[in-house]
Amino acid sequence: MSGPTSDVAQSGRLVFRGRGIVPGRAEGEALVSHETISGWGGIDPATGTIIERRHELCGVCFTGKVLVFPGAKGSSGWSGFFQATRLLGTAPLAMVFTHLTTKAALGAIVTRVPTVTDFADDDPVAGIQTGDRVEVDGDTGLVIVHGRLPRA
Amino acid sequence: MVALTDEEKAMRDGRDGDAVAAAMDLLVRYADALGAEHLCETRNVAGTNTQPSPAKTKLFEEGGWSKAFAVISLDCDDDIEVPPMKVPTCQLQHGFGEDARGIMPYSERAIELQADAESFYSSKGVNILATCTPYQVGNLPTYGEHIAWMESSAVVYANSVLGARTNCEGGASTGAASLTGRIPCWGNHLVENRYGTHLIESGVRIDGFQDWGMFGYFVGDVVQEARPVVTGELGQPDLADLKHFGAAAASSGGVEMYHIPGRTPDAPTLEAAFGGAALPEPVRYGAAERRAVYESLNSIGDSEDVDFVLIGCPHATLEQIGRVARALDGRTLSPGSELWVMTPRALRAVADRNGWTATIERAGGRVLTDSCPAMSRVAPAGTEVFATDSAKQAHYLPAILGIEAWFGTTEECVDAAVTGRWRGSLAPAEVVR
Structure with a gap:
């Protein structure tokens, strides 16, 4: 696999080129899940946390974060549970996911946060790490990593 | 961009009112997100509107069921009048209803709110099948039919066993489909993806x-x-x-x-x-x-003292109810044990009629409808260890309720309810090659 294609441009930014599916722009701290996420039975909309017992992020809150994950799994209640995070004020700030399904697409729309998917070359789940400062532009389909934590 | 027919454009532009326009707007956003080239026509929608979640209850208190439908099922913040459903629509499983009253720690308020929601949605033409198995009780799609269903177990049954075509839809897409008779033609709707x-x-x-x-x-x-x-x-x-x-x-x-x-x-x-x-x-x-x-499936089980047995996930067939009745005939549940068989209300009526319900109730078991412990997040008070013959319920319920689980045959589960002890074991495999 090649490194992040894209313009590791002059500034040293990483840019992932995808397709915006919910418009708008947001910038914030990334929360990266390497595993797919369940809605029903997987998150608690009241607190905005992942509750699936065997999940790598069990107990972690995604509210106000740029949620970077491979995709949705589990019940058809996925979109309704993420919509409930919006209604209860615990939604993520933006979504970036790689595997497009009906659950994840509808979920992003009803969560009403800038969302980018369908990445041509590089995998943002592998290239972004939790804590990175990330800009998600749902209009242009660009996901830009502005500042990153020092790598271990 | 999804290509709309003249009819679909007219719906989007408000010919049929604000709610239909909002529904078409949501379908266009959804279709574009998927990359669908067009919408397909459907006359069969299975969705979920009536169970009062915390977010839905909040919206209901602000503006009634119309408000809840607009926001949750159409992703629309405007005050709109909900028109009758344009195409046949059924309610899937939801929360427990009145048959749960007094026998489990489930809120009276939730039962009342759901009954109120049922009246509202019935008046809009929604058939309250109240089951995860609509194909058992009045909604049997035909081969090749484009449908818009939720409920993962029903979706896989419809696509695979019936040859109908549906993606795993959600609350908003089924809401919009009910009012328009359209759903994005993508994924499982296209032969090449099947x-x-x-x-x-x-x-x-x-x-x-x-x-x-x-x-x-x-x-x-x-x-x-x-x-x-x-x-x-x-x-x-x-x-x-x-x-x-x-x-x-x-x-x-x-x-x-x-x-x-x-x-x-x-x-x-x-x-x-x-x-x-x-x-x-x-x-x-x-x-x-x-x-x-x-x-x-048995890794969550530790204590062999079983206090709850659950049969009917997805909702039991008549034959499954009969199997439980035959296994329970003349026996009595262990004191402190509960056994629930979940089934659609229409099948419960048949089980009542032919005596299976009476046999199960004589032994101390119950035949319940509409929901399940996972959907309603409830088990009999004090449940610590449950047993089930369903791989799905064994997969989900321990995480949802924080209880232990045993998985076995229907008869092993019935025996556990009668003796209060788990004694299941895996029958030897019949190796053929």
Whole structure:
């Protein structure tokens, strides 16, 4: 696999080129899940946390974060549970996911946060790490990593 | 951009009122997100509106069920009047209803709110089937029919066993489909996306309810969201067997479509299941894999003191209810044990009529409708260890309620309710190759 294609441009930014599916722009701290996420039975909309017992992020809150994950799994209640995070004020700030399904697409729309998917070359789940400062532009389909934590 | 017909443009532009316009707006945003080229017509929607979640209750208190429908089912913040459903629409499983009153720690307020929601949605034309198995009680799609369904176990049954075509839809897409008769023509609606991707070959004989469920749990774990084709020494499955197989595969993985050559309608032959493409290397399911599935489903069990038995996930067939009644006939549940059989209300009426309900109730068990412990997040007060014959319920309920689980045959579960002890064990595999 090649490194992040894209313009590791002059500034040293990483840019992932995808397709915006919910418009708008947001910038914030990334929360990266390497595993797919369940809605029903997987998150608690009241607190905005992942509750699936065997999940790598069990107990972690995604509210106000740029949620970077491979995709949705589990019940058809996925979109309704993420919509409930919006209604209860615990939604993520933006979504970036790689595997497009009906659950994840509808979920992003009803969560009403800038969302980018369908990445041509590089995998943002592998290239972004939790804590990175990330800009998600749902209009242009660009996901830009502005500042990153020092790598271990 | 999705291409709309003149009829769809008229709906989007408000010819049929604000609610229909909002529904079409949501479908266009959804279709564009998926990359769908057009919408398909549907006259069969299975969604979920009536269960009062915390977010829905809040909206109801602000502006009634119209407000809740607009926001949750159409993603629309405007004050709109909800018109009658344009196409036949049914309510899937929801929360517990009045038959739960007084027998479990479930809120009276939730029962009342749901009854009120039922009245509202019934008046808009929604059929309150109140089951995860609409195909058992009045909504049986035909081969090739484009439908818009939620509920992963029903979606995989409709696609695979019935040959209908649906994606795994959600609350907003089914809400919009009910008012427009449209859904994005994408994914499982297109023939080229329905062929098999993986070949799973069983080296042990698959026959009977438990083995079909365990095989499904294995298959889902292997293929995740892909489309398995399963072969081997397979007995003739009945409705309950395939209901269990699909629900299990949609729990350990996200299977929405599978083929059993010679059994399911899109796969008259193995070659047809793969659309004539080269067959992939088979993945083998043998005695060791079967044992591993059994142990995984029983890994949450520790205490052998069972206080709750759950049958009917997905909702039981008449034959499953009869099987429980026969196993319970003349026996009495252990003091402090509960046994619930979940089934659609229409089938409960038949079970009442032919005496199965009476047999189960005489023993101390219950036949309940509308919901299940996982949907309503409730079990009998004080439950610490439960047993079930459903791989799906064994997969989900321990996480949802924080209780231990045992998985076994229907008869082992009934015995556990009668004795209060789990004594299940895996019958030896019949190895055929």
